[in-house]
Amino acid sequence: MPQPTIVFDFDGTLALGHGPVIAYAKHVGLAAQDPGLVDDARAALERLDAGDGRYRDGYDAVRRVALARGVPETALGPAYLASRQELGTQDAPVSAPVGLRDFLAALAQHALLVLATNAPEIGVDRVLDQAGVTHLLAERHFSIGKPDGLTAVVAQHVTHGPVLAVGDIWMNDLAPAAVLGADTALVGATARSTDADPTMRGSTLADLYGEITSWAATAVTGPTASTGAVHPHGKA
Structure with a gap:
C-alpha cells in the first residue's frame, strides 16, 4: 500500500x-x-x-x-x-508551533514524517527534544544543500506514495518537491507575498494542522504522485 x-x-x-x-x-x-x-x-x-x-x-x-x-x-x-x-538556549531561543507535539503524534499514524534542513545538526535535536517530537520523525537529514539537496530526499519517497513538502522558503523547501509531483505547504512571512502557487499556505504551521491532517488521511485514496497523475489534494 x-x-x-x-x-x-x-x-x-x-x-x-x-x-x-x-x-x-x-x-x-x-x-x-x-x-x-x-x-x-x-x-x-x-x-x-x-x-x-x-x-x-x-x-x-x-x-x-x-x-x-x-x-x-x-x-x-x-x-x-x-x-x-546556542540554538534553543536563552541566547538563541525558539518556540515550537502551538500544539506541535500532539499534531505530529496524530499525523505519524497516517504518514512517515521526515525532517530535511539546510541547517547543520548542531542544536537541532536539543530543540526537537524540548518540543517532545524527536521520536516522531522517522528520518532527519541535515546540511542537505537545498534546493538541489531536497530533490534526492523527495525522490526517495515519492516512488512509495504521495509526498507533501512543508517549509517557509518556496525555492528551497518546496519548488524541488513540486517538480517531482509532491504537494506543497508554504508557511511563514512569504506565504502572503509569494507569487508561487503552493497546495496550501498559512502564517504558521499551526494554521495548516487541519489541512495537513486531512491530506495525510486521504492522500492514498487516489493515484499517487509517482504515477504523474493528479491525486485528490494537489497537482502532479
Whole structure:
C-alpha cells in the first residue's frame, strides 16, 4: 500500500522566532566590531515580518545587512556556526508551533514524517527534544544543500506514495518537491507575498494542522504522485 510522506523544513517551520537569527547578527557584529549591525538586522527582520519580499528568510536578511555594512563574506560562516551552538538556549531561543507535539503524534499514524534542513545538526535535536517530537520523525537529514539537496530526499519517497513538502522558503523547501509531483505547504512571512502557487499556505504551521491532517488521511485514496497523475489534494 502506498505510504504518504511529509517532509518538514526546520527553521521557520518547526522552530519559530528570530532568536537564532539575532544571535547570528550578534556574532557577526562582534566579529566585525560593528555594534550597530544588530539594530539594522532587527529592522530588516521587521520588514521581513511585514511581508518584504527582498529577503528569503531571517538569515538572508542578516547576511544582506552585514554585506551592506562592509562585513567580509568570510566572517559570516563562523558567526553562523557560533549562533547554532546556542540554538534553543536563552541566547538563541525558539518556540515550537502551538500544539506541535500532539499534531505530529496524530499525523505519524497516517504518514512517515521526515525532517530535511539546510541547517547543520548542531542544536537541532536539543530543540526537537524540548518540543517532545524527536521520536516522531522517522528520518532527519541535515546540511542537505537545498534546493538541489531536497530533490534526492523527495525522490526517495515519492516512488512509495504521495509526498507533501512543508517549509517557509518556496525555492528551497518546496519548488524541488513540486517538480517531482509532491504537494506543497508554504508557511511563514512569504506565504502572503509569494507569487508561487503552493497546495496550501498559512502564517504558521499551526494554521495548516487541519489541512495537513486531512491530506495525510486521504492522500492514498487516489493515484499517487509517482504515477504523474493528479491525486485528490494537489497537482502532479
